[in-house]
Amino acid sequence: MQLRVLGISVVLLLMWELLIIIFQISKFILPSPVDIAITFLPTTTNLIFDILVTLYECVMAIILSIVMGALIATVFVIKPELDLTLTPFLVAMKSVPAIALAPIIILWFGSGVSSKIIIGFLIAVFPVVIVLRDGMKRTPRALINIMKVYKISKFKTLVNVVFPNSLPYFFSALKVAFPLSLVGVIVGEFMGAKYGLGYAIVMFMYYLRTPQTFVALAWISTIGIVGYKIIEFLEHKICWWEHIKSG
């Protein structure tokens, strides 16, 4: 599997390189893999601080969305009336793309890291609320009924049955929310920032340093891929029972 991925990547890179040689494309328009490779190390050295800033913003945004999302989802499950009255507002909010709010958020919260965290949070929190709420609601009726029969409190039921049962949904939410928060953070950096990979891309493009732009892009996707892998790893560790092969 890993080998096949590697093989396909190599073939794609070769085709890319060939295309550029055949059509004589300028490296300001589309740099070749070799152009990018040459500038990779020096550019990365220059970008280290920006990489860390983007990573920080992204991690904060995802933590915020997960914590707030889990809280809101839990409240919705405990108090379905609130779900019914508030979810239409959430949907209405969601139909204004959070990206479109980015300039206003930057106006309100400045060009530092906090505005990026807020944009990433606004984009990622909605799917977290929906996935977690639906996951918790899908707790098997029988499990809830057992707790009722044995007169176990609603709070204990929530903590000991509903939460563990919805853990797989929690990780699904995380998998959806993480790339979204990364998008939010990068877009925020496009619109007004002092540091970060999004900001670096804007600057590189201003001076038409296209190969360097590709290095920044490579780092953004690295954050995306590594983050996703970490989530997957944690899921396998924590939701081990989901991965037992049944006969």
Next chain:
Amino acid sequence: MRQYVIEAENLEKKFDKFLVFSSISFKLKKGEILGFLGPSGCGKTTLLNIIAQLIESDGGEIKVNGDIGYLFQNHPVLPWKNTFENIAFLPKLKNNQEDEQKILQLLKMMKLEQFSQYPVQKISGGMQQRVSFASVLAPILSKKNSILLLDEPLNGVDTITRERIYWEFRNILKEEGISAILVTHIPEDAIFMCDKLLLFRPSPSKIIERIKIGWGNKRSPEIRISPPFNMLANKVRKKMYDIMGVEKIENAA
């Protein structure tokens, strides 16, 4: 006069316009084991749900005096816990402590000692049913006024193991003075376990026969191969044939 732990009077249940049963009346004495026998869909599970107050009846009255334990028809296990933890789960939540000795005793009774640390998804279907059985039993053992509702327990467990478990289980119920209602489709198990049987007809259902089992408490698995036992089992089976109606059986064939 011994006290009654359940008194049901003229119970009736409808789902929309569909009448499941009506005029269901019975009493359960403390320490008594009552059997429900009846065709599929006659409302046995519905009746247990009313006793456990999971749903309400549409008529009649029910008085329950004791702590209910309930093994559902398709009782779930907790996939994120192992065998031991599944059985210890309810006692732990109820009393904030687990009585390890009691759990070990139940593991032994259910022939699950070797699987105590197995994730429940790695044990067989019949073993999972035994885990469920033990898990509903654990929190009410040694409670003085317990009423256990059992909806077709041990269905996927082999005959010999099932009969052994029923025997040990009956002894525990009698020692502890726990009252129970057992729903089963197997007349032999009903006769072996119960002090009294209620036979139901198909919906719209009613109790159409009450049978007392007169063997007292001296029962052992050998009783199952004695002629009187089998004569009684056949009598019950014949009654069920009559209830279903012979032409209905022919239609089904």
